[in-house]
Amino acid sequence: MMPGTRLLEFARRWFPLSTVSSVFEPLVADWQRQWSEATLAERRWINVKGRVAFATALMMTAPRVALTSGTLRARLLIVAGTFWFATAILLLVPFAQEGWPLALLWLLLPAHLTLMLPFAILPAIDAMRRNSEEPAAADRRGAIMLVVVAVCVVAVGQGWVTPAANQHFRNEAASHVNGHPTVVPRGLREMTTAELIVGDATNTPALNGTPRVRELNMRLTLAVLPALLAWLRWRALSRPRKRSWPVVKSCLLAIAATFAFFTVMTVGAALEPILVPGFGPVMALALLAATTRTGIWWRQRAA
Amino acid sequence: MNEVLPKFSTAERLIVELLARQGELFGLQMVEESGGRLKRGTVYVTLGRMQEKGYLESRQEAMPEGAIGLPRRLYRPTGLAMRVLAAWQAAESSFAANAEPQGI
Numbered sequence: 236m237m238p239g240t241r242l243l244e245f246a247r248r249w250f251p252l253s254t255v256s257s258v259f260e261p262l263v264a265d266w267q268r269q270w271s272e273a274t275l276a277e278r279r280w281i282n283v284k285g286r287v288a289f290a291t292a293l294m295m296t297a298p299r300v301a302l303t304s305g306t307l308r309a310r311l312l313i314v315a316g317t318f319w320f321a322t323a324i325l326l327l328v329p330f331a332q333e334g335w336p337l338a339l340l341w342l343l344l345p346a347h348l349t350l351m352l353p354f355a356i357l358p359a360i361d362a363m364r365r366n367s368e369e370p371a372a373a374d375r376r377g378a379i380m381l382v383v384v385a386v387c388v389v390a391v392g393q394g395w396v397t398p399a400a401n402q403h404f405r406n407e408a409a410s411h412v413n414g415h416p417t418v419v420p421r422g423l424r425e426m427t428t429a430e431l432i433v434g435d436a437t438n439t440p441a442l443n444g445t446p447r448v449r450e451l452n453m454r455l456t457l458a459v460l461p462a463l464l465a466w467l468r469w470r471a472l473s474r475p476r477k478r479s480w481p482v483v484k485s486c487l488l489a490i491a492a493t494f495a496f497f498t499v500m501t502v503g504a505a506l507e508p509i510l511v512p513g514f515g516p517v518m519a520l521a522l523l524a525a526t527t528r529t530g531i532w533w534r535q536r537a538a
Numbered sequence: 539m540n541e542v543l544p545k546f547s548t549a550e551r552l553i554v555e556l557l558a559r560q561g562e563l564f565g566l567q568m569v570e571e572s573g574g575r576l577k578r579g580t581v582y583v584t585l586g587r588m589q590e591k592g593y594l595e596s597r598q599e600a601m602p603e604g605a606i607g608l609p610r611r612l613y614r615p616t617g618l619a620m621r622v623l624a625a626w627q628a629a630e631s632s633f634a635a636n637a638e639p640q641g642i
Contacts, residue, residue: 243608257585261564261596261610262578263607263608264608264609266566268607284578288582291578291580292583
């Protein structure tokens with residue numbers, strides 16, 4: 236297969252024909268000709284330069300296309316992706332203000348991305364359902380696939396990637412402060428989910444018990460959250476409503492959901508000592524589901 | 539007539555100057571000819587925008603024998619781009635001539 240073929244297919248899927256023929260096709264055509272006339276040794280470097288050029292053109296073209304043309308569905312999906320990355324990067328700001336080097340801050344990005352992904356599901360579901368009270372089978376399949384991917388990403392992100400990145404951050408930060416290489420003992424958040432269930436945490440008295448159960452429940456809650464939010468949003472969109480649902484409103488809803496979730500998390504943590512120790516996050520999730528579902532039911536009944 | 543003379547961006551001006559000299563060029567040739575002033579990742583976006591503005595025309599090359607891959611796109615300046623370039627060059631030379639220090 237000639238280089239750039241898959242990238243061009245991607246561009247054809249997401250960009251208007253006029254942009255593809257005026258920007259991406261000439262870029263790939265020049266790249267392919269250069270590649271076909273090069274020696275084997277030169278081809279690798281040509282491919283690197285071609286991919287960088289394609290990515291640059293993509294970044295330059297995407298915002299304009301997202302805001303001026305294309306279907307609203309494509310625009311909303313781009314907005315959902317932008318919301319996800321932008322909010323994850325915004326969460327780095329407090330750490331940047333504390334003066335941590337940029338190279339260290341990137342290690343916190345996996346945690347923030349897995350934290351914000353469930354909320355980015357809301358604009359994505361809006362994108363799928365905005366024009367239809369009765370969803371098409373393809374929309375339903377698309378939503379299920381999106382939820383499955385999101386749940387897997389959050390579960391793996393929370394369970395393995397974030398603990399590794401967090402521990403790396405802690406070691407690097409301690410080394411930065413102390414001025415010599417330092418290894419910090421791992422806490423519960425720096426252990427993988429497997430270690431929390433059957434490994435090191437269960438063998439360490441200081442880490443075992445309620446904190447371990449709470450950490451596991453927190454990870455479970457975040458992993459389930461994309462599915463729960465997608466279901467609640469899907470149900471909410473099934474009621475009669477105005478057709479227009481602007482992009483900004485979608486993002487505001489996602490921000491409101493983020494605040495609502497962290498508020499009920501605080502309530503869950505407060506209720507924990509009275510009810511079931513270690514189960515605060517799960518109670519918060521149940522509270523969020525119950526209140527939102529009741530609200531949807533109430534509005535449907537009123538309509 | 540009270541028309542405002544259209545402005546070129548730096549990259550647009552460079553592209554029109556290159557094409558005015560060379561006739562027709564591929565995007566990658568312009569990057570090579572510009573000596574690093576045009577970048578491979580941005581030149582095609584600029585070329586697309588210039589076509590929308592009516593400064594450039596393009597056509598697909600006739601594929602050479604044995605060539606593989608997509609046919610490349612050749613760009614040439616329109617009359618509008620050449621007139622705008624000529625007008626700016628004339629304005630600049632006139633400004634430079636008037637700005638020269640006068641002897642006593």
